[in-house]
Amino acid sequence: MNVMLKRERGSQMSLTVLGSIVNSSLVTLKDGQILVIDTGGTAEDGKQVYERATAMGPVAFVLNTHEHADHLGGNKFFDCPVIASAPARSAMGKYNQELYPLPDISFSDGLTLYLGEPVELQLQGGHCPGVSTIYFPERKLLFVGDLVFNGRMPYMGVADFRLWIDNLAKLETWDVDEVVPGHGPLGGRDILKKQRQWLEAFVADIKDWQAAGHSQEEMFARVLEKHETPDRWHDMVKSAIRLVIEQYR
Numbered sequence: 700m701n702v703m704l705k706r707e708r709g710s711q712m713s714l715t716v717l718g719s720i721v722n723s724s725l726v727t728l729k730d731g732q733i734l735v736i737d738t739g740g741t742a743e744d745g746k747q748v749y750e751r752a753t754a755m756g757p758v759a760f761v762l763n764t765h766e767h768a769d770h771l772g773g774n775k776f777f778d779c780p781v782i783a784s785a786p787a788r789s790a791m792g793k794y795n796q797e798l799y800p801l802p803d804i805s806f807s808d809g810l811t812l813y814l815g816e817p818v819e820l821q822l823q824g825g826h827c828p829g830v831s832t833i834y835f836p837e838r839k840l841l842f843v844g845d846l847v848f849n850g851r852m853p854y855m856g857v858a859d860f861r862l863w864i865d866n867l868a869k870l871e872t873w874d875v876d877e878v879v880p881g882h883g884p885l886g887g888r889d890i891l892k893k894q895r896q897w898l899e900a901f902v903a904d905i906k907d908w909q910a911a912g913h914s915q916e917e918m919f920a921r922v923l924e925k926h927e928t929p930d931r932w933h934d935m936v937k938s939a940i941r942l943v944i945e946q947y948r
């Protein structure tokens with residue numbers, strides 16, 4: 700695979716985002732230590748994230764934005780403590796622990812790391828139960844994991860749509876210049892709004908089609924007409940339709 704360097708800025712306090720399927724970020728702290736946020740879609744990608752990170756400096760912590768395996772591929776290579784939210788850690792319990800060892804530290808609502816500057820982890824939920832934000836207030840830099848898929852359909856197979864939409868609306872009010880999504884290119888605060896509006900439109904479509912008497916199968920066909928949908932996500936879309944109907948009764 701090609702690790703694509705999406706962004707590298709400054710030599711001090713730099714941010715490197717490596718992305719192929721999924722974004723992994725390397726943040727250089729003031730003392731030269733490295734913070735790794737998500738570790739790649741596969742073990743092969745994860746190895747490259749590990750090698751890149753350790754070449755940059757000692758790795759202080761690995762932070763996982765959430766429990767989905769495509770963000771955990773390289774966790775097993777790192778010796779440092781791995782941190783994720785409690786619901787994320789609990790969901791990771793279903794994976795093979797040799798491939799995806801459980802995080803060493805978990806938090807229920809939030810956790811602030813003081814690493815020369817505050818790094819605020821906060822449980823959000825919506826995309827999945829364990830999804831959290833990682834916020835660097837002094838840099839106005841926000842990592843949102845899969846709360847944002849920039850430029851493509853989001854994975855909604857286990858979504859809590861109301862919570863997801865509400866959380867994006869809340870994050871839009873934070874003092875942030877740069878947002879790193881779970882998938883797709885970095886952006887400004889606008890990518891939070893774009894994702895919220897996309898989800899609101901998706902929910903509104905399902906509600907409209909339901910009011911017009913469409914079956915779930917017909918709704919599925921309309922989603923495929925309207926949105927570019929990878930074949931492997933057909934079941935995901937069917938689940939998402941069912942979830943909207945259940946959650947907006």
Ligand SMILES: [Zn+2]
Binds near residue numbers: 767826854881
């Ligand atoms: Zn995800």
